[in-house]
Ligand SMILES: [Zn+2]
Ligand SMILES: [Zn+2]
């Protein structure tokens with residue numbers, strides 16, 4: 001349940017993210033022209049009037065809000081701060097934002113769900129302090145295309161070969177793209193399996209498990225160098241009720257770990273290849289599940305896990321060799337400065353996108369993300385506060401600061417219940433205004 005923002009405390013609620021105006025630092029703000037009126041609901045009196053013509057450049061700037069650092073550093077910083085606050089509130093509690101501190105005593109695990117293999121890729125193998133050969137194998141074996149199936153190279157971390165297939169012709173690109181595209185549906189099925197397993201442990205029908213124990217989560221997708229997503233997930237068990245209460249004593253971290261592991265093995269999704277042969281979408285065999293410790297120190301603590309997830313939430317698809325904006329035509333694929341492997345993933349997504357059986361996956365719209373539909377951070381509603389909640393808190397905090405700066409502190413008009421805000425703004429362009437805009441504005445001439 002989304003907690004209501006306590007309006008009485010918004011003046012003291014610290015905003016998450018760096019201080020100052022977001023739009024001023026945004027690299028491509030949206031320009032708006034128009035007027036805002038704040039009216040007293042009871043009397044109809046105008047409490048505040050703001051017109052963009054009174055602003056320095058005659059326009060109001062709205063931050064672009066892009067999550068990718070490659071598109072806007074400032075807005076991606078804000079997103080990372082919000083992601084951290086949101087993830088951490090659910091794992092350690094955040095009384096100020098309405099998530100009880102007690103959640104830090106509930107069973108919580110941190111799990112990483114991986115993708116299966118779609119063919120051998122070059123990899124960096126580190127054991128202890130030694131760097132090992134990529135794929136050691138005795139004999140001079142090769143694939144049907146005459147390419148070696150072993151690789152003696154000890155790949156350094158920045159080696160461009162890491163993540164690239166040993167033989168692109170052997171690599172199952174269709175399977176890999178469809179896996180990225182179906183991972184959201186696979187996750188949903190996995191959570192259903194977890195609930196079913198919980199009900200079985202409790203000895204109640206699945207429809208009744210919610211009266212005993214509730215499962216919530218936040219998950220973050222991370223692209224690997226091989227162009228497939230991994231899911232890093234925090235899962236938590238609560239008792240019943242709209243707000244997180246203590247779960248029954250039988251619901252332990254060990255039980256949660258077992259259920260997560262069992263659900264990952266059991267769950268799969270049936271689809272088909274373009275030639276009609278069946279394709280089973282399932283998790284890779286590498287599954288890591290570990291309990292989360294309360295506290296701020298060391299690996300596996302709730303603070304470190306929250307930081308880890310927030311970092312991945314902002315790592316964009318470009319780190320996997322994808323592109324940061326949708327493709328308009330297949331010809332763009334050849335022009336992008338990406339690896340041959342990423343290009344093959346994009347080309348496969350584009351080509352599968354013509355097949356009506358995959359229409360629901362919108363593969364062409366998401367070809368630049370190698371088929372993945374871009375849900376980098378998602379959560380169960382119960383887990384924590386929402387991004388919207390954090391944004392609203394920030395907007396109110398700033399609005400209040402502005403009121404204080406103009407000497408109208410204490411006007412109850414900013415309280416949501418007693419005022420009516422009328423906004424009439426129109427799109428006036430993109431990008432920060434320049435000196436030329438200022439001169440144009442003062443001349444009264446058209447830009
Ligand atoms: Zn921006
Ligand atoms: Zn290699």
Ligand SMILES: [Zn+2]
Nearest residue numbers: 143145167170
């Ligand atoms: Zn081959």
